[in-house]
Every structure is written in C-alpha cells, then in structure tokens.
Amino acid sequence: MTLNLNPHSSPPLPSWQRVCSLADILPGLGVCALVDGRQIAVFHVAGQVYAVSNRDPFTGADVISRGLTGSYRDREAKERPKVASPLLKHAFDLETGQSLDHADMTLPTYPARVQEGEVWIGLVD
Amino acid sequence: MPQPQNQPTSLPTPTRPPQIVVIGNGMVGHRLVEQLQTQAGAVAPQQTPQITVICEESRLAYDRVHLSSHFDDPAPDLALATAEGYEQGGVRVVYGQAEAVDTAQKTIQVNDQTLSYDALVFATGSFPFVPPIAGRDAPGCFVYRTLDDLEQIRDAARNARSGVVIGGGLLGLEAAGALQKLGLTTHVVEFAPQLMPAQLDAEGGQTLRRTIEDMGIGVHVGKSTSEVTLDDSGRVSGLAFADGSALEADLVVFSAGIRPRDDLARASGLALGERGGIVIDDTCQTSAPGVYAVGECALHGGRIYGLVAPGYSMAKVAAASILHGLGLGNAPATFTGADLSTKLKLLGVEVGSFGDAKGVTEGCRTVSLSDNVRGTYSKLVLSADGLRMLGGLLVGDTARYNDLLDLALFGTPLTVPPETLIVPPLPGGAVLPAITNALICSCENVRADAVCNAIGEGARDIKALKSCTGAGTGCGGCVPSLHGLLQGELRRLGETVSNHLCEHFAYSRQELFNLIRVRGHRAWDGVLAAHGSGLGCEVCKPAVGSVLASLHNEYVLKPQHAPLQDTNDAFLANIQKNGTYSVMPRVPGGEITADSLIAIGEVARNFGMYCKITGGQRIDLLGAQRDDLPAIWAELIAAGFESGHAYGKSLRTIKSCVGSTWCRYGVQDSTGLAIRLELRYRGLRSPHKLKSGVSGCTRECAEARSKDFGIIATEAGWNLYVGGNGGVTPRHALLLAEGLDEQTLTRTIDRYLMFYVRTADRLQRTSAWLEGLEGGLDYLRAVIMDDSLGLCADLDAAMDQHVGSYEDEWAAALADPATPARFRTFVNADTRDTGLQWVEERGQLRPAFAHEMTQGLTPLPMAGGDD
Structure with missing residues (x-):
C-alpha cells in the first residue's frame, strides 16, 4: 500500500472514493478523474500516486492531467516530483501543488492512496 | 666590395669569434643551426659564433619525413635550408665527409682542410639497416634514406614492373608509397605478424593493412626473408622466404630499421652505447668536453630516438648548452627524454600513437572502436580504475590526436565516459574536458591558459577568440574544443x-544523441539510468523521446515511449488554448482532390469543428475533444488520409506551386517533387519542426526560401536552399547547391536533414543550427556533399531506415487496443468535458474568451461522434 497524505489537507477526515486501478495509469503519466463534478488529475510517478486539480490556474484550461511529470531539486537539493502544464509549461510541485514559477500560485491538492491495486482519492469538503 | 669608410666600425677584435662546427646537415642538424642563430641573437655582434656546417650530401637539409612526395608531380620543394639563407646568416658550408676529429686539439679534418672548433656537434644521423642476407648487394637492391637513393630507385623503376619493400614499419610504408607513385606493383614484407609493430597493436595493424591493401599494395606479414633471388644476369628477381614461399619483384628496397652513424665518433674516442649510438648527457654533451651529439646518432638514457620531434628537442637543448659552454648564454636547458607519441600520414592513412599506446601498464583497461566501414580504429588505454587515460592509438582518423595526447600526458581524471572521446567528432559536439593548460590549437600552438586569459579579458565567442589568440585559424579542427573551453x-x-x-x-x-546511438538505448528508463538523474522533466523527456524516434522510428505511443511525449505527441494532435485539439490530415504538396476535400468537410461537419486553411497549404480542423480524436481519425483514414504530423517536432508541410503542370512560367513539376519529398520525409522526428517548399520557377510562389529547406526549379535542374524560416526571426534560406537532378537533390536533402537531426540543439531551427555551425554553409557542403567527415554513408543509411520504417501513426493508434482508454476524457466516467464553453462566430464555433464566460454564457456541448 502506498499512502501519501497531503500535509496541507486538514481534518475533518476525507471521504474516500475509488477512481481507477493503478494499472490504468502508465508509470510517469496522469489521468483525469471526475469526482463529485470536480476534475482531478491523478498521477503515478516513481511508485507514488498524487492527486491535484486538473485546472491550470495560469490558463483556466482543464489540462493538468495531460502534463509531463518529472522531478526538480528544491532549495535543500532534495529531489521532488513535479508536473508541467501542457499549455504554457508552468510547473507545479505534485505533493504541495506549489507553482514553481510564481510563489502565489498553487494547484489544489487531494489526498491519494493505493489499496489493493486500486487508486482512492480523498475529498474533504 | 668593402668600402674604406666602413673600416672604423669593423676594427678587428682581439679575439676571433667562437667557432661551432656541425657535422651533418640533416633535419636535426639544420634545426640546430637555426636554434644557434636564434638563441645567439642577444649576443654582441663581435661575439656571434661562426657556424660551419659539414654537409655530406650534395644538397643542404631537406624534409626527409615527406621523402615520398619527391615522386609527386609536380614534386614539392623539400628543401629546408638554402645556400643563400645560410650565406645571409653567416653560416659557412663545407661539402664533404668529416674525417678524424682530434678532441684534444679541438680540430676536425674535412676534405683537405683542418677546422678548429670551440664546440663540435655530431648530427650525423643514421643509415638504413640492411639484413645480412644473400643477394642484398645485387643490382636492383636499394635503401630508402636520401634524395639520391630516390633518384636511383626512380631510374631502376623505368625498367621494372614490380617492387617490394622489406620492412612494414613507418619508413617501409613510406617507401611503399614511393614505389606505388612510380607505377610499380608494390608489396610490403614485414617480419612481425602485423604492420607497424613498434607503434600499433594487432587490431590497429589490421585496420592499416586493410586500408593499404585496398590501395592495391600487397601486404605480407610474418615473413622472414631468407634471400634476394637473382636472375641469370645477376639482377634481382624477387624474394625467397624462410617458410619456402617466394615473391617476384624487379626491385627490392630495404627499410628494416636504422642504425646510428657513429663510426667517426667511435674513431674519435667518444663513448658509445653497447649497440651503438653516441652517448650524451641531459645537456646533449658527449663524453668529450665541448663535443655534442643530436638526433638519430645520439644515445640518451640508453635510447635512440628515430623520430624528428625528439631530434628537434635535442637541437634546442644542444644549442643552449653550446652557447652556455662558450659563455654566451644563460643556464643550459636539459633534454630528459622524449615522448614517443607520434602522428603521421602514411600512404594517405592517418596514424597516431601516444602514451602507453600498446597498453603495457599493469592492470590497464582499454576502450576501442574498430570501424571497418570508415576504415578507422581508435583505442584508449585507461588506468586500472578507468579514470585516467594512459595512452592510445588512432588509425584512419587522427583529428582528436592533440586533445587525447594532452589528456594522456596530463593524466587528468576523465569527466566524460571514455567512449565518447573516440566517437567520430561532430561539429559543436562532445568536447573534451578542460585540462590544465591543455594544447588547444596545435596549428598556432595556443594553450588553454592563453584562451582563458582572452576570455577573462572579454572575448565571448569563437570569433573573438580566434582574432585575439589565433587559435582555430589554422585547420579549424580545434574549434569544438575552443567552444567547450569557452563554455x-x-x-x-x-x-x-x-x-x-x-x-x-x-x-x-547532440552529446545525448550520440550516447543513445552508440550505447544502443531504445527506451527512456535505460537512458535515464545510464546518463541522467532524478525523474526527468518536461524538457528532457520529449527530447529523449524525439531522439529515440529519430533513431528507431518506433510508434511513439508504445507504453515505454508514451510518458515521454508532450501532449501533442501523446494525443497525435495539436493542443489549443482551451485544452481541445486541432486535427490536420496530410495533404502532400498541398494537392488535393475534390472527393478528399468533401471528405474533410464531412468529417468537420460531423464533429462540429472549426475549419481554417493554413499557411502550409493544409486544412486545419479545430475544437476536437480528445475522446473524439480516434473517431475523427477513423473517418479520415477511411477517406484515404493519414496523419499530417502537424503536432510533432517533425516534417510539417512541403508547400508547392502548380509548376510546369499549369503555370505558363513553370519550368519543372514542383507539385510532383513536393509530393515525393513529403512522402519521403513524413514522420521524421527532428529537434524542431521542419517546413519546406518547392517552387516551379524563380518567381518563387511557394516561398521556398522561407523554409528549412526550399527547392526552386531552374531549367538546369533544382536549386536547393537551406536554413530559412518565418516566425519571430525570419531568415531567408541560403543556396546550398544548384542545378541538381532529383536523385542528387534527394540524397543531399537526406543528409542535410539527418545531419541536422543528429547535431542540432533541442528546439533549434535549421537557421540557428546553420549559424552555429563553424564554417557555416561551406562546412555543411563539405560534410554532406564532399563527405569530409566520412559520415555520408551513415547518414544515408539512417534516412533509408527512416523511410523504410515509416508507418502512419494514426493508423497505428487505431490498431492499438490501448487507444480507447488513453483518449477517454475521464478515467472513471464516460461523460464528456463539461467545462468547455463555445461562442459562434462567422458561422463556426470558437472557444469562449474569459470575459464571455463571466457573462454566463451557456456551455455549448460539442456535437459528438458518440451519437
């Protein structure tokens, strides 16, 4: 089981929804899940799953799930996962949703986990 | 004639000037004279030494290294020294053979003169070794050492058909070249099992042998000559070997090594080595004070140097020692042995050998590349830990000799995989790591520190470096190193x-391209593990994907390639600002039938797409949701279309005018050519998009000169222009070649495109690439039309492979069972994207602008293909 709780998400406990099998996401790629009317981009990167909003805040288009994933080194030279929007290539930290181009831009993030080969997304509100 | 009034300024000095006598006027002897003159330049005129040269041959010093060129037509002037030059420099020449040196009285006999000396130098050189076999003195046997020897060989060759050289070393191969130039059927016989056993290893010898045999020279290695056979008249008829075999030849040239000419020194009582050679110390002085020896007659540290470079080093040291000994110079320099690294051209074959070339260091490792196609062999000898270069061999291509030699001599730890150092060089390509004061430009003798100083003083590009250091202005071979050093x-x-x-x-x-090609990587994981770090990113993933596609032309949405593709390649369509895609079927050359036009129209109507004619003579269908893309393409393919690759960094369009088919001015069928070229290069993944145009006459209606490659018809053939583009910085393409037939044109474009694909930077259009290419258009022409890098066969094969392996990506996508899932909008729902808003304008739908959305327009669902 892989579990990565988003540190920015806060109680109350999320309600979890299964969105797909892990096998539905090729390693390194993302898919878009429709959860309670919301478009959520779900990525499978280096053995982990990450869930962020599918909407690119720079362009307003729902395209993040089609972005290329990868990694960058943060200030402590730690390798962290990222995704780049396919439209204007703005990049975001996959864990925190923080824009790597503008300090005041973020992608909403969601808790995601894998249980028995199924991907679950947590919604808190 | 001396003028009386000159007398006062040339009063006799109380002491005569010091006398220096040099025995021998070969290359090293002459160099010594030059060094004496140069180094004595600071001496007061009355103390300037009087130099006397004793010259045995009838001519003064000449270039013995290039002896065989004496048979070229016209024969080059090999002279290094002239009588006039020596006279002007105050050098006295005595022709004759030196006899009897008296080291106590400091005199020497030549002809019937007795010369006194203050310093005496033996520069007597060597003589060819002739093995003691029967028949070696018969008419038809020669040695290969002097111009007189060559004249004799030339005379004998007039009545001969074949010749054999005994000795497959450096000089032997030179001699073989000379015989071949005389039109003789030529053979080389070598006792060792390979050619050039002193310099090369077995594989290097084999590479050299193949190339030399291709020139029509017979090579016989591992042969011990037992006698020179003679005919009835006592003339040479051939060779007999110890193994019982024989070889017919009308003349024999011995070139089986050299022996120092030390007979006069021996008679003079100088100390000699056990196997000959005049013993010298580090100042080049012999056992007798004031007597020196340089070059091939000298034995230093138990070693005789048979190469000219160490001889020149000795000459420099000896000159300093002599002047010092005469009280005319500063501290003497020393000769402490010489590196035997050498680079030369034998029979037109470049051979280089440096450092521990044969890998005799204990525990050493090797990396080698043997290329039977180009006829090259490169070997690097590495330290046991593989981190330092100890030496190496280069056969067939010595372009990187200086760089590699420096790496070996300095022993700097390697910072790149060693195999990248012997991959054939490409312009602007893999650059050797900067090492402490490396020799950068061997033509102008510029070292790294001079280049770095120039950079520190403000030089910021190659052009500036060339003008202030001179580096790169000779052969230009160091420009890539210069570039790397600059960076x-x-x-x-x-x-x-x-x-x-x-x-x-x-x-x-480009470096990564070469690594992927040489290492044979076929997927991202291997490339990242071997050469990268982290998880990659939106820059390197598509770049590697593009390189893999250029090399192997595999379907880009295979599971191992799909995560590398930018969204355009991932969905085989062009993403637009609202996340929908545009679709552009190929319309080769812009020629389209009425039925095809109708078919495109019907597809557009079925899926509610916005239509626009593009600048590249295509029809663009915009506003497709990704889950409609497979259905749209199923209809297009059924109507006979294929992917137009408008989404890829690949060939986009080849635009054409109607040409001679319709136009009253057209001189050739531009449309037909455009179609053939577009079908040839379709799907070629490249560093950036590629566009082309073909015009049927000079009126240029297809705007070919604004394209990456443009073709303009003339009555004499096709003119090819390269490196143009529109866009932010418009560039007119430059004329590469004119009057080509279609076959030559196509091959030239093949090579141009493949060379660009292999060497350009990521997202570098052809114009910028061409501008960055040192030597520019001339260089490009040399590489792809004159094959100056020997790359053309490789480039041709790469393009043939591309053309042969092309498949329509959309046909492949529709056949791929993973496609329906991949193109779904949502992984967990069959609904369509509800976030899209559309506005109708001029009869078509377009995406809503932000201000229109805030006005609360009702989202208009796309007309779907799912009804």
Whole structure:
C-alpha cells in the first residue's frame, strides 16, 4: 500500500472514493478523474500516486492531467516530483501543488492512496 | 666590395669569434643551426659564433619525413635550408665527409682542410639497416634514406614492373608509397605478424593493412626473408622466404630499421652505447668536453630516438648548452627524454600513437572502436580504475590526436565516459574536458591558459577568440574544443552558459544523441539510468523521446515511449488554448482532390469543428475533444488520409506551386517533387519542426526560401536552399547547391536533414543550427556533399531506415487496443468535458474568451461522434 497524505489537507477526515486501478495509469503519466463534478488529475510517478486539480490556474484550461511529470531539486537539493502544464509549461510541485514559477500560485491538492491495486482519492469538503 | 669608410666600425677584435662546427646537415642538424642563430641573437655582434656546417650530401637539409612526395608531380620543394639563407646568416658550408676529429686539439679534418672548433656537434644521423642476407648487394637492391637513393630507385623503376619493400614499419610504408607513385606493383614484407609493430597493436595493424591493401599494395606479414633471388644476369628477381614461399619483384628496397652513424665518433674516442649510438648527457654533451651529439646518432638514457620531434628537442637543448659552454648564454636547458607519441600520414592513412599506446601498464583497461566501414580504429588505454587515460592509438582518423595526447600526458581524471572521446567528432559536439593548460590549437600552438586569459579579458565567442589568440585559424579542427573551453570558462566566471539539456542530463542534445546511438538505448528508463538523474522533466523527456524516434522510428505511443511525449505527441494532435485539439490530415504538396476535400468537410461537419486553411497549404480542423480524436481519425483514414504530423517536432508541410503542370512560367513539376519529398520525409522526428517548399520557377510562389529547406526549379535542374524560416526571426534560406537532378537533390536533402537531426540543439531551427555551425554553409557542403567527415554513408543509411520504417501513426493508434482508454476524457466516467464553453462566430464555433464566460454564457456541448 502506498499512502501519501497531503500535509496541507486538514481534518475533518476525507471521504474516500475509488477512481481507477493503478494499472490504468502508465508509470510517469496522469489521468483525469471526475469526482463529485470536480476534475482531478491523478498521477503515478516513481511508485507514488498524487492527486491535484486538473485546472491550470495560469490558463483556466482543464489540462493538468495531460502534463509531463518529472522531478526538480528544491532549495535543500532534495529531489521532488513535479508536473508541467501542457499549455504554457508552468510547473507545479505534485505533493504541495506549489507553482514553481510564481510563489502565489498553487494547484489544489487531494489526498491519494493505493489499496489493493486500486487508486482512492480523498475529498474533504 | 668593402668600402674604406666602413673600416672604423669593423676594427678587428682581439679575439676571433667562437667557432661551432656541425657535422651533418640533416633535419636535426639544420634545426640546430637555426636554434644557434636564434638563441645567439642577444649576443654582441663581435661575439656571434661562426657556424660551419659539414654537409655530406650534395644538397643542404631537406624534409626527409615527406621523402615520398619527391615522386609527386609536380614534386614539392623539400628543401629546408638554402645556400643563400645560410650565406645571409653567416653560416659557412663545407661539402664533404668529416674525417678524424682530434678532441684534444679541438680540430676536425674535412676534405683537405683542418677546422678548429670551440664546440663540435655530431648530427650525423643514421643509415638504413640492411639484413645480412644473400643477394642484398645485387643490382636492383636499394635503401630508402636520401634524395639520391630516390633518384636511383626512380631510374631502376623505368625498367621494372614490380617492387617490394622489406620492412612494414613507418619508413617501409613510406617507401611503399614511393614505389606505388612510380607505377610499380608494390608489396610490403614485414617480419612481425602485423604492420607497424613498434607503434600499433594487432587490431590497429589490421585496420592499416586493410586500408593499404585496398590501395592495391600487397601486404605480407610474418615473413622472414631468407634471400634476394637473382636472375641469370645477376639482377634481382624477387624474394625467397624462410617458410619456402617466394615473391617476384624487379626491385627490392630495404627499410628494416636504422642504425646510428657513429663510426667517426667511435674513431674519435667518444663513448658509445653497447649497440651503438653516441652517448650524451641531459645537456646533449658527449663524453668529450665541448663535443655534442643530436638526433638519430645520439644515445640518451640508453635510447635512440628515430623520430624528428625528439631530434628537434635535442637541437634546442644542444644549442643552449653550446652557447652556455662558450659563455654566451644563460643556464643550459636539459633534454630528459622524449615522448614517443607520434602522428603521421602514411600512404594517405592517418596514424597516431601516444602514451602507453600498446597498453603495457599493469592492470590497464582499454576502450576501442574498430570501424571497418570508415576504415578507422581508435583505442584508449585507461588506468586500472578507468579514470585516467594512459595512452592510445588512432588509425584512419587522427583529428582528436592533440586533445587525447594532452589528456594522456596530463593524466587528468576523465569527466566524460571514455567512449565518447573516440566517437567520430561532430561539429559543436562532445568536447573534451578542460585540462590544465591543455594544447588547444596545435596549428598556432595556443594553450588553454592563453584562451582563458582572452576570455577573462572579454572575448565571448569563437570569433573573438580566434582574432585575439589565433587559435582555430589554422585547420579549424580545434574549434569544438575552443567552444567547450569557452563554455567552461564562462561558467567558471559565473556567467550562465550551458548547453546541458536540463538539470537531469549534463549533456547537450547532440552529446545525448550520440550516447543513445552508440550505447544502443531504445527506451527512456535505460537512458535515464545510464546518463541522467532524478525523474526527468518536461524538457528532457520529449527530447529523449524525439531522439529515440529519430533513431528507431518506433510508434511513439508504445507504453515505454508514451510518458515521454508532450501532449501533442501523446494525443497525435495539436493542443489549443482551451485544452481541445486541432486535427490536420496530410495533404502532400498541398494537392488535393475534390472527393478528399468533401471528405474533410464531412468529417468537420460531423464533429462540429472549426475549419481554417493554413499557411502550409493544409486544412486545419479545430475544437476536437480528445475522446473524439480516434473517431475523427477513423473517418479520415477511411477517406484515404493519414496523419499530417502537424503536432510533432517533425516534417510539417512541403508547400508547392502548380509548376510546369499549369503555370505558363513553370519550368519543372514542383507539385510532383513536393509530393515525393513529403512522402519521403513524413514522420521524421527532428529537434524542431521542419517546413519546406518547392517552387516551379524563380518567381518563387511557394516561398521556398522561407523554409528549412526550399527547392526552386531552374531549367538546369533544382536549386536547393537551406536554413530559412518565418516566425519571430525570419531568415531567408541560403543556396546550398544548384542545378541538381532529383536523385542528387534527394540524397543531399537526406543528409542535410539527418545531419541536422543528429547535431542540432533541442528546439533549434535549421537557421540557428546553420549559424552555429563553424564554417557555416561551406562546412555543411563539405560534410554532406564532399563527405569530409566520412559520415555520408551513415547518414544515408539512417534516412533509408527512416523511410523504410515509416508507418502512419494514426493508423497505428487505431490498431492499438490501448487507444480507447488513453483518449477517454475521464478515467472513471464516460461523460464528456463539461467545462468547455463555445461562442459562434462567422458561422463556426470558437472557444469562449474569459470575459464571455463571466457573462454566463451557456456551455455549448460539442456535437459528438458518440451519437
């Protein structure tokens, strides 16, 4: 089981929804899940799953799930996962949703986990 | 005639000037004279030494290294020294053979004169070794050492058909070249099992042998000659070997090594080595005070140097020692042995050998590349830990000799995989790591520190470096090193210059291309593990994907390639600002039938797409949701269309005019050519998009000169222009070649495109690439039309492979069972994207602008293909 709780998400406990099998996401790629009317981009990167909003805040288009994933080194030279929007290539930290181009831009993030080969997304509100 | 009034200024000095006598006027003897003159330049005129040269041959010093060129037509002037030159320099020449040196009285006999000396130099050189076999003195047997020897060989060759050289070393091969130039059927016989056993290893010898045999020279290795056979008249008829075999030949040239000419020194009581050679110390002085020896007659540290470079070093040292000994110079220099590294051209074959070339260091490792196609062999000998270069061999291509030699001599730890150092060089490509004061330009003798100083003083590009250091102005072979040094130095100075692909790959695109090609990588995981770090990013993934596609032309949405593709390649369509895609079927050359036009129209109507004619003579269908793309393409393919690759960094369109088919001015069928070329290059993945145009006459209606490659018809054939583009910085394409037939035109474009694909930076259009190419258009022409790098066969094969392996990506996508899932909008729902808003304008739908959305327009669902 892989579990990565988003540190920015806060109680109350999320309600979890299964969105797909892990096998539905090729390693390194993302898919878009429709959860309670919301478009959520779900990525499978280096053995982990990450869930962020599918909407690119720079362009307003729902395209993040089609972005290329990868990694960058943060200030402590730690390798962290990222995704780049396919439209204007703005990049975001996959864990925190923080824009790597503008300090005041973020992608909403969601808790995601894998249980028995199924991907679950947590919604808190 | 002396003028009386000159007398006062030339009063006799109380002492005569010091006398220096040099025995021998070969290359090293002459160099010694030059060194004496140069180094004595600072001496007061009355103390300037009187130099006397004793010259045995009838001519003064000449270039013995290039002896065989004496048979070229016209024969070059090999002279290094002239009588006039010596006279002007105050050098006295005595022709004759030196006899009887009296080291106590400091005199020497030549002809019937007795010369006194204050310093005496033996520069007597060597004589060819002739093995003691029967028949060696018969008419038809020669040695190969002097111009007189060559004249005799030439006379004998007039009545001969074949010749054999005994000795497959350096000089033997030179001699063989000379015989071949005389029109003789030529053979080389070598006792060792390979050619050039002193310099090369077995594989290197084999490579050399193949090339030499291809020239029509018979090579016989592992042969011990037992006698020179003679005919009834006592003339040479051939050779007999110890193994019982024989070889017919009308003349025999012995070139089986050299022996020092030390007979006069021996008679003079100088100390000699056990096997000959005049013993010298580090100042080049012999056992007798004031007597020196240089060159091939000298034995230093138990060693005789048979190469000219160490001889020149000795000459420099000896000159300093002599002047010092005469009280005319500063501290003497010393000769402490010489590196036997050598680079030369034998029979037109470049051969280089440096450092521990044969890998005799204990525990050493090797990396080698043997290329039977180009006829090259490169070997690097590495330290046991593989981190330092100890030496190496180069056969067939010595372009990187100086760089590699320096790496070996300095022993600097390697910072790149060693195999990248012997991959054939490409312009602007893999650059050797900067090492402490490396020799950068061997033509102008410019070292790294001079280049770095120039950079520190403000030189910021190759052009500036060339003008202030002279580096790169000779053969130009060092320009890539210069480029690398510039980049490295600018980085060191804190200026951000890097050609690294991104933080995950410390290589330029071209370097990575070569690594992927040489290592045979076929997928991202292997490339990242071997050459990269981290997880990659939006820069390196598509770049690697593009390189893999250029090399192997596999379907880009295979599971191992799909995660590398930018969204356009991932969905085989062009993403638009609202996340929908445009679709552009190929319309080769812009020629389209009425039925095809109708079919496109019907597809557009079925899926509610916005239509626009593009600048590249295509029809663009916009506003497709990704889950409609497979259905749209199923209809297009059924109507006979294929992917137009408008989404890829690949060939986009070849635009054409109607040409001679319709136009009253057209001189050739531009449309037909455009179609053939477009079908040839379709799907070729490249560093950036590629566009082309073909015009049927000089009126240029297809705007070919604004394209990456443009073709304009003339009555004499096709003119090919390269490196143009529109866009932000419009460039007119430049004329590469004119009057080509279609076959030549196509091959030239093949090579141009493949060379660009292999060597350009990521997202570098052909215009910028061409501008960055040192030597520009001339260089490009040399590479792809004159094959100056020997690359053409390789480039041709690469393009043939591309053409042969092309498949329509959309046909492949529709056949791929993974496609329906991949193109779904949502992984967990069959609904369509509800976030899209559309506005009708001029009879078509377009995406709503933000202000229109805030006005609360009702989202208009796309007309779907799912009804």
